[in-house]
Amino acid sequence: MKPTRLLVVEDEFITGADLQSGLIEMGYDVPEVVDSGEDAIERAGTLRPDAILMDITLRGKLTGIEAAEVIRKNYGIPIIFLTAHSDDPTFQKAIRSEPFGFIIKPYEPHNLRTSIEMALFKHSMEAKLRESERTVLALLNATPDALILINREKKIVAVNDTMCRRLGRSREDLEGSSVTDKIRPGMLYPEEAIIDTIFSDGHSFCLEDEQEGAWFETTVIPVREPDGTIARIAIQSHDITWRKRFEEQLKSVGIEQIEHNMEQFQILNDQIRTPLQAIMLYLSLTEYEYRPKIEEQVRIIDNLVEQLDKGWLESEKVHSFLIRHYKQAPGKTPEKEDPAGRDR
Amino acid sequence: METLLIVDDDPAIREVFSILLSKHGYTVHAAPGGRECLDCLKKTSPDLVMLDIMMHPIDGWETLTAIRKNPETGVLPTIMFSGKSPSREEVLMYGGWIEDYLMKPLTMQIISRSLASVFERSRTDADARLLYLRSGADPALVEEYFNLRRFLFIRDKFSREFCDEPEGSGSQTGRRRERLVELTRMLASLTTGGGTGSAGPVMESHDMAR
Numbered sequence: 256m257k258p259t260r261l262l263v264v265e266d267e268f269i270t271g272a273d274l275q276s277g278l279i280e281m282g283y284d285v286p287e288v289v290d291s292g293e294d295a296i297e298r299a300g301t302l303r304p305d306a307i308l309m310d311i312t313l314r315g316k317l318t319g320i321e322a323a324e325v326i327r328k329n330y331g332i333p334i335i336f337l338t339a340h341s342d343d344p345t346f347q348k349a350i351r352s353e354p355f356g357f358i359i360k361p362y363e364p365h366n367l368r369t370s371i372e373m374a375l376f377k378h379s380m381e382a383k384l385r386e387s388e389r390t391v392l393a394l395l396n397a398t399p400d401a402l403i404l405i406n407r408e409k410k411i412v413a414v415n416d417t418m419c420r421r422l423g424r425s426r427e428d429l430e431g432s433s434v435t436d437k438i439r440p441g442m443l444y445p446e447e448a449i450i451d452t453i454f455s456d457g458h459s460f461c462l463e464d465e466q467e468g469a470w471f472e473t474t475v476i477p478v479r480e481p482d483g484t485i486a487r488i489a490i491q492s493h494d495i496t497w498r499k500r501f502e503e504q505l506k507s508v509g510i511e512q513i514e515h516n517m518e519q520f521q522i523l524n525d526q527i528r529t530p531l532q533a534i535m536l537y538l539s540l541t542e543y544e545y546r547p548k549i550e551e552q553v554r555i556i557d558n559l560v561e562q563l564d565k566g567w568l569e570s571e572k573v574h575s576f577l578i579r580h581y582k583q584a585p586g587k588t589p590e591k592e593d594p595a596g597r598d599r
Numbered sequence: 600m601e602t603l604l605i606v607d608d609d610p611a612i613r614e615v616f617s618i619l620l621s622k623h624g625y626t627v628h629a630a631p632g633g634r635e636c637l638d639c640l641k642k643t644s645p646d647l648v649m650l651d652i653m654m655h656p657i658d659g660w661e662t663l664t665a666i667r668k669n670p671e672t673g674v675l676p677t678i679m680f681s682g683k684s685p686s687r688e689e690v691l692m693y694g695g696w697i698e699d700y701l702m703k704p705l706t707m708q709i710i711s712r713s714l715a716s717v718f719e720r721s722r723t724d725a726d727a728r729l730l731y732l733r734s735g736a737d738p739a740l741v742e743e744y745f746n747l748r749r750f751l752f753i754r755d756k757f758s759r760e761f762c763d764e765p766e767g768s769g770s771q772t773g774r775r776r777e778r779l780v781e782l783t784r785m786l787a788s789l790t791t792g793g794g795t796g797s798a799g800p801v802m803e804s805h806d807m808a809r
Contacts, residue, residue: 535706
């Protein structure tokens with residue numbers, strides 16, 4: 256196995272040389288000791304060490320903390336700070352930059368090794384965590400649905416790219432903020448009462464909503480903790496505008512077709528019955544011997560028309576049902592006033 | 600005997616109705632459309648109009664509306680006849696304005712029975728109207744009363760269209776029935792001078808029409 260490679264950044268030559276030889280003795284590969292932040296950044300890029308031991312106070316323009324920041328951002332190499340005093344104000348600042356470890360001078364070989372191994376372990380765990388975060392995020396962003404995760408304080412824990420796009424806001428802007436500050440309840444985020452109910456009863460919930468011509472199907476799912484409590488809620492919004500438009504179109508086409516059929520029925524019935532009427536009455540003017548037979552045939556035709564008339568009635572019921580449920584204004588509204596009722 | 604005005608766009612219907620109804624003793628005028636019907640009413644005053652519905656450019660319902668809007672012909676008895684049954688909308692909208700609705704093809708027997716009962720009813724209605732107005736009833740309420748009675752007559756004749764309508768005041772029909780009862784009581788109390796609960800002569804004529 257390749258030995259762990261370390262870069263030492265130390266501006267006191269003797270301390271640096273001591274540290275290098277001590278580390279080599281422990282079995283680490285320590286090819287170089289540099290004495291400035293600038294050199295540290297440059298060598299981090301070329302040597303690609305597994306970890307860097309960095310003195311907080313350095314020669315040159317950059318402090319150890321500043322150089323560590325650049326290296327972390329550019330190369331993701333874990334940094335272990337070296338310092339002489341734990342009460343140094345610079346040391347306090349270094350703590351806030353979340354380093355992988357500290358080594359207080361003078362070094363003790365055993366502590367030195369423990370600190371380095373702890374930092375390397377912590378770094379590998381964080382790398383794994385970042386990798387799994389990237390996987391989850393890749394999954395979340397692979398869906399065209401908008402996703403959001405909120406906690407009990409109604410703060411946004413996480414959002415996916417689709418949600419950011421729909422809201423026209425960045426992930427940084429959204430995550431950590433109060434959800435109602437960023438999303439108007441109603442479409443992508445349900446009413447507060449629904450959220451509160453889900454936190455208390457743990458049932459998921461689904462709703463459809465329309466705003467400015469866009470339709471969303473929003474599913475609200477409680478996310479349970481290992482102990483069974485609900486600490487977070489996931490909200491998924493699926494764009495169903497296309498489907499809704501298609502349905503609307505289908506409905507209006509259906510209504511138009513029925514209206515057309517009804518008109519045809521009415522015209523046809525009237526057109527057949529009018530000559531039947533004429534035949535019946537003309538016949539009643541004669542004493543023709545086959546008159547009863549002709550009248551019988553007229554009745555047969557009339558019965559057939561009666562069947563059509565029933566069909567028309569049925570389709571009118573279907574039509575008024577459709578109008579009541581799917582359409583505000585019927586195609587043909589009788590505009591004349593109602594003579595018999597005061598109650599319309 | 601009474602004078603009738605037959606309105607139908609079909610020349611055969613106009614001819615055969617004219618021949619047969621004349622034979623029955625009626626004086627018959629005929630008009631081929633809504634416009635001609637309204638023109639005819641300016642010149643002659645028939646006792647009853649028989650109106651076909653599906654006509655162009657002015658259909659039977661529009662013609663009927665024009666007849667009712669004109670004070671001269673506001674209460675002129677009118678029978679609609681058509682090859683199609685009336686829709687629920689049509690019954691609700693125009694039922695109160697018509698004496699009867701007949702479905703083609705009609706036998707002479709049906710026609711003369713309808714005519715006889717309509718004339719009988721309109722005579723008793725005319726008497727009742729006069730009585731109510733003399734008793735000081737509001738003319739608008741008197742007309743509303745007759746409209747409601749006519750509506751319910753047509754509504755019950757074509758109850759098939761209303762089979763899914765709920766009972767009672769939850770429906771158009773229920774509300775109108777309630778209103779008719781209210782008006783009947785009111786008019787009866789006017790004519791008898793003290794609300795005996797009797798509906799008066801008009802209720803009997805209504806029953807007879809059915």
